[in-house]
Amino acid sequence: MRELNVKEITEAVARLCQEANYSLPEDVMAALQQALASEQSPIGKQTLEQLIENARMAKAEQLAICQDCGATVVYLEVGQDVHIAGGGLYDAVNEGVRLGYEAGYLRKSMVKQPFSSRVNTKDNTPAIIHTDIVPGDKVKITIVPKGGGSENMSRLFMLTPSKGRQGIIDSVIKAVEEAGSNPCPPIIVGVGIGGTAEKAMELAKKSLLRKVGDHNSDPEVADLEKELFIRINALGIGPQGYGGTVTALGVNIDTFPAHIASMPLAVNLQCHAARHKEAVL
Amino acid sequence: METINIKAPLNETTVEKLRAGDQVLITGVIYTARDAAHKRMVEALDKGEKLPLDLKNQVIYYMGPSPAKPGHAIGSAGPTTSGRMDVYAPRLMAEGLKGMIGKGDRQSPVKDAMKKYKAVYFAAIGGAGALISKTITKADVIAYDDLGAEAIRRLEVKDFPATVINDIYGGDLYQEGKAKYRVSPEKLGLK
Numbered sequence: 522m523r524e525l526n527v528k529e530i531t532e533a534v535a536r537l538c539q540e541a542n543y544s545l546p547e548d549v550m551a552a553l554q555q556a557l558a559s560e561q562s563p564i565g566k567q568t569l570e571q572l573i574e575n576a577r578m579a580k581a582e583q584l585a586i587c588q589d590c591g592a593t594v595v596y597l598e599v600g601q602d603v604h605i606a607g608g609g610l611y612d613a614v615n616e617g618v619r620l621g622y623e624a625g626y627l628r629k630s631m632v633k634q635p636f637s638s639r640v641n642t643k644d645n646t647p648a649i650i651h652t653d654i655v656p657g658d659k660v661k662i663t664i665v666p667k668g669g670g671s672e673n674m675s676r677l678f679m680l681t682p683s684k685g686r687q688g689i690i691d692s693v694i695k696a697v698e699e700a701g702s703n704p705c706p707p708i709i710v711g712v713g714i715g716g717t718a719e720k721a722m723e724l725a726k727k728s729l730l731r732k733v734g735d736h737n738s739d740p741e742v743a744d745l746e747k748e749l750f751i752r753i754n755a756l757g758i759g760p761q762g763y764g765g766t767v768t769a770l771g772v773n774i775d776t777f778p779a780h781i782a783s784m785p786l787a788v789n790l791q792c793h794a795a796r797h798k799e800a801v802l
Numbered sequence: 803m804e805t806i807n808i809k810a811p812l813n814e815t816t817v818e819k820l821r822a823g824d825q826v827l828i829t830g831v832i833y834t835a836r837d838a839a840h841k842r843m844v845e846a847l848d849k850g851e852k853l854p855l856d857l858k859n860q861v862i863y864y865m866g867p868s869p870a871k872p873g874h875a876i877g878s879a880g881p882t883t884s885g886r887m888d889v890y891a892p893r894l895m896a897e898g899l900k901g902m903i904g905k906g907d908r909q910s911p912v913k914d915a916m917k918k919y920k921a922v923y924f925a926a927i928g929g930a931g932a933l934i935s936k937t938i939t940k941a942d943v944i945a946y947d948d949l950g951a952e953a954i955r956r957l958e959v960k961d962f963p964a965t966v967i968n969d970i971y972g973g974d975l976y977q978e979g980k981a982k983y984r985v986s987p988e989k990l991g992l993k
Contacts, residue, residue, distance in 0.1 A: 525960050525989065545909075562979070562982075562983060564823075564825075564965070564979070568927060571927055571930050571933060571963075572927065572929060572930055574823060574933055575927075575929070575930040575931070575932050575933040578933055578974060579932040581877075584871070584878060584932040584934070584935070585868040585877060585878040585930075585931060585932065586878070586928075586929065586931065587879035587880055587929045587931045588865065588867050588868045588877060588879055588880050588931040588933060588951075589880075589882070589931075590864065590868055605813050626869040626870070626871050626877055627869070628866065628867070628868035628869065628870060628877070628878075628951050629869055629950070629951070630866075630951070639838065641949075641950050641951075641952075643950070643974035669882075669883075670882060670883040670905075670906070670928065672926050673883065676972055687993065701906070701907055701976065701980075702905060702909065702925070702976050703883050703885065703905070703907045704906060705905065705928035705929045725976070748992065751990060751992075752990070752992065753987075755984065755985040755987070755989075755990055756964075756980070757979070757980040757982065757983035757984030757985070758980055759979060759980070759983055761905065761925065761927055761928060762905075762925075762979070762980070763925075763965065763975060763976070763979045764905070764975070764976075764978065764979020764980050764981075764982050764983050765979070766983055787915065792928070792929055793929055794929040
């Protein structure tokens with residue numbers, strides 16, 4: 522059994538929080554460039570140019586791409602042959618968030634009590650941590666700073682099986698149309714179909730980690746992704762909602778088997794600042 | 803695209819000439835306030851207390867910045883979603899507020915209040931916080947310091963870029979822009 526000290530995890534999380542907030546993944550930058558080439562609206566084009574310039578400046582000057590440095594969503598894939606030593610794994614992750622957000626001049630956006638006093642925890646903890654146990658002796662850490670504006674536009678539809686494919690289409694379109702300009706389009710649309718209520722949302726959120734433009738390996742799901750992409754971009758919302766032909770950079774769908782009575786559908790929207798950063802220890 | 807240079811605080815003449823879709827560069831002084839500061843201001847008004855600033859002709863920017871790096875006036879400084887301030891905005895317009903900067907749709911009571919009190923709603927580009935920060939030359943917390951990023955700040959801005967979304971005549975860029983580029987599923991050959 523391989524031993525991994527929690528200090529290494531804390532250091533990695535602190536570093537990843539900063540890198541994720543300063544620098545967009547290459548596939549997202551490429552998608553923004555492609556959007557600029559295809560956008561028909563003049564104000565939409567100008568908006569995309571500014572988004573690209575903003576991302577370049579943030580990376581060059583090591584500044585936060587967006588002042589909303591997110592709730593820190595952390596995906597851990599822990600190899601079953603790793604022994605985490607020296608302290609609690611989740612304590613180590615939260616300590617990394619605390620150090621990274623302070624050292625990186627990142628905004629702390631978490632409040633302790635969600636429905637009344639809402640006092641800021643002042644260090645962006647606690648992180649939202651998802652853990653998978655996987656084969657092997659490595660630990661993979663993925664940091665996703667998720668902004669509140671796009672997260673607020675998430676939708677869960679507990680559809681019945683008779684609604685079928687058209688029901689999925691109608692509901693996703695409804696979610697995107699109602700979100701309008703709020704989630705900072707152009708957006709990436711994360712969709713989870715199947716499982717239970719919480720499983721569907723987990724699928725939707727995690728699908729956002731897929732590279733923009735890559736499709737689900739199941740041809741039927743990929744086909745649905747392509748159709749939704751066309752339909753969403755025909756809504757006319759455009760960059761920042763000013764009107765235009767690019768509302769979405771991509772549509773990512775993941776599915777899971779479902780109960781005979783259920784067809785859960787979750788939609789999790791990601792703003793154009795689709796930040797995430799990974800490391801394997 | 804053509805831009806219009808405007809000064810903040812605003813005045814009635816400026817507000818009257820702005821139309822949905824206009825792109826403006828704002829120079830002067832604006833104030834930040836978002837969810838928590840709005841709640842506190844409206845609670846103060848309910849109790850008959852004075853606000854920490856005179857809102858007459860002022861512009862409020864819905865924004866909570868990231869911390870400033872050494873040598874910078876402010877950290878990243880893009881807009882937050884305005885809709886959350888809808889329950890408070892008409893009250894502040896009644897106090898003289900002339901401009902709001904944020905992103906995202908406003909509800910009818912806010913748009914009605916904009917017509918009634920002659921106030922304009924601008925959008926700044928959401929997620930362009932690093933770029934926008936370059937147009938803010940000075941930032942000082944003037945009230946509600948305990949709210950951290952949500953405190954009220956006085957900002958000095960030079961050529962701050964914004965787009966008029968809702969004017970005082972009922973114009974709405976979000977609706978007009980969407981209608982212009984919308985293609986029906988039937989035209990795409992889809993159900």
